[in-house]
């Protein structure tokens with residue numbers, strides 16, 4: 718079988734067995750095999766890859782590997798000026814929206830808190846998640862690399878962290894989301910949009926201490942949940958400010 722030389726950069730190495738990380742290694746392939754398949758065969762989901770160089774030239778996923786090719790594979794948003802190179806997928810999506818895998822419920826709530834449209838289901842199967850991502854143009858968030866190897870998926874994001882706040886920080890940095898925050902415009906529970914609500918219309922629904930101390934309210938258009946800037950709000954506000962120290966308090 719023919720062999721090529723592969724080298725993966727930055728966090729793409731996390732997907733490789735230890736012995737293959739951060740070094741050139743030889744990899745055998747079948748005649749005519751597409752580079753996308755060879756990359757996934759060593760464990761790296763194609764959604765994590767932004768640029769592929771073969772013998773110094775950028776190629777797309779359909780490139781048929783040849784014997785002794787030298788392949789360099791770079792991750793999404795690697796701090797490398799890739800503008801002159803061939804990108805592997807159209808970017809950016811018209812608007813940045815997400816669908817989160819079942820194990821990322823807390824991350825989904827945090828993204829909603831920051832104003833991002835993020836679908837989340839406890840029981841959507843893998844096939845459904847991929848279909849929603851493709852049909853609705855949503856970035857699929859998951860810690861399941863097998864899911865990201867789905868053939869039709871174009872926009873996915875592997876979440877390396879295990880702790881929800883760390884996961885949020887990771888995705889904010891990787892997708893450069895800071896300038897897109899519109900906190901408290903979306904319901905954390907159901908992803909519906911929030912709209913300002915007059916106090917007098919909802920007074921009967923409020924606990925006594927809330928009615929007494931707060932005058933500004935928002936209601937979720939979708940599930941009816943009412944929001945106000947209580948201690949929970951202040952804690953979340955501080956959390957957002959910690960994520961984006963440069964923006965300061967608003």
Ligand SMILES: [Zn+2]
Pocket residue numbers: 904905906907908909937938939940941942
């Ligand atoms: Zn809601």
